[in-house]
Amino acid sequence: MEAIRTEALSKTYLKGLRQRKVLALNNLSLTVADGEIFGFLGPNGAGKSTTIKLLCDLIRPTSGRAAILGQDVGRPEARRQIGYLPENPTFYAFLTGWELLEFHGTLHGMHQSLIQEHGKRLLDMLELADAAHRPLRTYSKGMVQRLGIAAALIHDPQVLIFDEPMSGLDPVGRKLVADLMLDMRDRGKVVFFSTHILHDVEVICDRIGIITNGESRFTGTLPDMISESFSSYEVLLRRVSPEQIEALTQKGHNPTSFEDKVKVKVLKGDLVTFLASFMQEGMELISIEPERLGLEDFFIRFVTSAPQD
Ligand SMILES: Nc1ncnc2c1ncn2[C@@H]1O[C@H](COP(=O)(O)OP(=O)(O)O)[C@@H](O)[C@H]1O
Numbered sequence: 001m002e003a004i005r006t007e008a009l010s011k012t013y014l015k016g017l018r019q020r021k022v023l024a025l026n027n028l029s030l031t032v033a034d035g036e037i038f039g040f041l042g043p044n045g046a047g048k049s050t051t052i053k054l055l056c057d058l059i060r061p062t063s064g065r066a067a068i069l070g071q072d073v074g075r076p077e078a079r080r081q082i083g084y085l086p087e088n089p090t091f092y093a094f095l096t097g098w099e100l101l102e103f104h105g106t107l108h109g110m111h112q113s114l115i116q117e118h119g120k121r122l123l124d125m126l127e128l129a130d131a132a133h134r135p136l137r138t139y140s141k142g143m144v145q146r147l148g149i150a151a152a153l154i155h156d157p158q159v160l161i162f163d164e165p166m167s168g169l170d171p172v173g174r175k176l177v178a179d180l181m182l183d184m185r186d187r188g189k190v191v192f193f194s195t196h197i198l199h200d201v202e203v204i205c206d207r208i209g210i211i212t213n214g215e216s217r218f219t220g221t222l223p224d225m226i227s228e229s230f231s232s233y234e235v236l237l238r239r240v241s242p243e244q245i246e247a248l249t250q251k252g253h254n255p256t257s258f259e260d261k262v263k264v265k266v267l268k269g270d271l272v273t274f275l276a277s278f279m280q281e282g283m284e285l286i287s288i289e290p291e292r293l294g295l296e297d298f299f300i301r302f303v304t305s306a307p308q309d
């Protein structure tokens, strides 16, 4: 079954005294399968938190629908299955870590013995056991973040929805949280988390979604993202005359010569035409390779290029 489904989900906020309309999310349709870690990637203000709040039924959509495990998000059955970590979790500073988990467990109607069992396991996993009986005002930002994750998981939910779970964490904390998400997937859970940092999704996500300006730009695997977003080939040639180099320059192929070879850039859609024309002109083809870009470059390309329909 699909763990998460949104259908043409849109949200317009009314902002300020003049009630100016802000289209924060525009027609988002996506599905996340059971047993998947889905990374929701986008720059600040893209609409990630809006999507997450809609999934957790904390705000209502302007249009469209969302469902968790086949149930509309408005239904209590759907909400019971969710473990939600807000963007900047803040808790009562006078509570201890353990008291916070007890409080959350009680809200979920859990038995004291079950709270004990889950709470201990989570505090161990998130390396908070030593701090469990200290008040939260003595916690670092990273510790509060990790405790927020423990609180979100106390009732052993099936669908984990984390808003920027890695923010404020040092490398050790990031690894802890990444390992926890992998562990949850191994136990058959679904993880949907947002981030604006590409590296966060690189290692652990089965699929990613990219959102900019409230619009979905891509959903798929990282290799899919790379193959979809590369835009040109590097073609290596030999036996290129000075006149031909001039012609290649004029056509925008940006030729660079080294030894007896010439490297040119050919746009993805132009490759066939390019090959057909140079073969008649007697140049020798050595190799054709997709341009080499780092992952960051691909992401920047998605974020900065014009929307594709
Ligand atoms: N309560 C709100 N009132 C008005 N505008 C909002 C509100 N919440 C978010 N926005 C606007 O909606 C857009 C998306 O915000 P958000 O979903 O928080 O983005 P992200 O989490 O990707 O950084 C932004 O332009 C933001 O300013």
Ligand SMILES: [Mg+2]
Binding pocket: 048, 049, 050, 087, 163
């Ligand atoms: Mg956000």
